[in-house]
Amino acid sequence: xxxxxxxxxxxxxxxxxxxxxxxxxxxxxxxxxxxxxxxxxxxxxxxxxxxxxxxxxxxxxxxxxxxxxxxxxxxxxxxxxxxxxxxxxxxxxxxxxxxxxxxxxxxxxxxxxxxxxxxxxxxxxxxxxxxxxxxxxxxxxxxxxxxxxxxxxxxxxx
Numbered sequence: 001x002x003x004x005x006x007x008x009x010x011x012x013x014x015x016x017x018x019x020x021x022x023x024x025x026x027x028x029x030x031x032x033x034x035x036x037x038x039x040x041x042x043x044x045x046x047x048x049x050x051x052x053x054x055x056x057x058x059x060x061x062x063x064x065x066x067x068x069x070x071x072x073x074x075x076x077x078x079x080x081x082x083x084x085x086x087x088x089x090x091x092x093x094x095x096x097x098x099x100x101x102x103x104x105x106x107x108x109x110x111x112x113x114x115x116x117x118x119x120x121x122x123x124x125x126x127x128x129x130x131x132x133x134x135x136x137x138x139x140x141x142x143x144x145x146x147x148x149x150x151x152x153x154x155x156x157x158x
Contacts, residue, residue, distance in 0.1 A: 030054035032062060035114035041155040042114025052152045056135065057112040059084055064132040065113070067152060069145065071136025074111065074123035080132050081106070081125040088125055101128055111139050116156045118142050 001009075029045040032055035036042070044052045044067065052067040058076075061084055068075075076086065081104075088104030095101075103124040111121045113135070122138040144155040 028053060028055075032057070037115040039115040039117070039156060041153055042116045044113075044152040044154070046150045046152070054113055056133070057110070058133065059109045065135040066131055066133070067140070068134040068136050069140060071134045073136045073138035074108065074121060075103070075126045075129055075134040075136065076106070076123055077129040077132055078125060078127045086123075086125060092124070094124065094126075101126070103127075111135070113154060116143065116154050 029047065030053060035044075035054065042054075044054050047053055054065055054067070055062055056065045057063075058080075063080055063084075076084075086106045086108075088106055090105050092103055092105055093100060094103045103126050106123050106125055108121040108123050110117055110119050112118075118139050140154070142157065144153075144157050146153045146155075
């Protein structure tokens, strides 16, 4: 490979990396390092798909969450449960948008989005869940949640 081809290849690689960085920041605007650590509230921006996603800390481990005000509780995929080392309390039958299924109850020591945190949060391991974590009302119900002009504000109330 000539020096000219190497420089050309490195330039294309740098451009591809820069484009990936820009697209990732547009599609996932709520990165852990951008949310701040304000213990009073956190403001999430809506993604291009219309959903609110964020990086959060569950038991001090970083995970991707989808804010789901229609979910009764926090639902965790099997892959994330394994990563977090979660052990189920008991199996339960549950009714989801995809029909009846079995889930496994767990307790989370902490769930933190930005600086807003709840402890001892009820959750369920959902083996059929395709995403990472659905952040539902067992967390959100402890907060003041407001939606206005494409921003979701979660305020600490407990």
